[in-house]
Amino acid sequence: MPTHPSFDLIARPYRWMECLTLGRSLEHCRLHFLPNLLQQRRALILGDGDGRFLAELLNQNSRLRADAVDTSGAMLHLLSQRCEVRAPNASTRLTTHQANALTCPLDGPYDLVVTHFFLDCLTQPDLEILINHIAPTLSQDALWLVSDFHIPNGLMRLPAKILVRSLYLAFRILTNLRTTKLPNHASPLQKAGLTQIARQHRLAGLLVTELWQFQSAAR
Template sequence: MTQSSGGLSKLPPGAASLTGFDRVAWCYDALTRLVFGKALQKAQRAALAGLPPGAPHVLILGGGTGWVLTEVLRRRPNATVLYLEASPKMLGRAQTRLARQLPQAASQVEFRHGTQAALGPAERFDVLVTFFVLDCIATTEMDTALAQLRAAQRPEAPWLLADFRPASRGWRRLLLRAMYRFFRLTTGLRADALVDFRRALGGLGLRPVSSSTFFAGAVEAVIFNEKRI
């Protein structure tokens, strides 16, 4: 497997705004730590408990600067990974992080610029990893995006999710509004509301088999798998 950015793939309508995260790539990790402390990494670690054993073929969508990539490879040293990221600068930082921390794993990772729309029709994975990325997809585009990801799952492959939880009132609702406003202003993000991912993935035949919450319930880690017939 080659370690390559794959060029600048054509992004689907509405997804080009995700390249706006180039503007915050330099400070994104520090910013999330400032606001959330270690809560987001704790949620991601909890979800990664669902990684299949052995040498799984892993899809990481929207992994940002690459912390989750190195975490996956430390847990599954023989895994192969497609790292799919819409921000070229985030992608570059992830490549640099891997080269610095786990250079021996370079041949196991393909870095590809794009979104779920950049997946090939025959590509299938043993596990999907979507951490704090689905919240960046506009609600009008969510059904298509989730269907594209679902089509890339092999039978019984888990879908590992870490993301924010919807809130209709209180401080969590204010937090979500503030985050969406901030990222609209800084990155041009089109999304402005959070989808109920449990309901959305349930409609695609998936069920939560494990879950935990963090940051006083604002963040959730969920392991999904196919519903039993």
């Protein structure tokens, strides 16, 4: 088995696997704050899978240029194809990088970072490394969009725990992902100078999407 996770095997069926598991709930999370991103000009997109979000973002924001980073060449291929079909001049506005987001050289400054269902693939130490790697490349008032799974309180807590554990097990089998629990992204984002400015949840709190804003004076 490979040492690092590989998402190539699930690249093509990923959309249908997602729909069979939670319908269109993840897609709704990704797109919820899209209207807030139409003034951004330089984006860093991490782990967007087959590119459904990025294609729509490039289509609606015609002046945006984006760097898309993913370890999966198959995912990046699908992402590029989808963006070229959906967005005018996508090939001139999109640069893909098959690399580890923790060490990939970054060509900022960025006024937008997007991590849809990506941070949950990281351990807590790796998440903190990632945020510290990206923070110096952010422009003043940059936005960071996060969508992720969440363990809510109340009646949904136990079902959410069971579902999240089951998903981690499935991804361990299919991709060799070694992460076993959701990391806490709020604390390291705050330490890096970001403040949460908006939040939306779905499925009784199982899914959350958050908008964070960077203020360099807070670093």
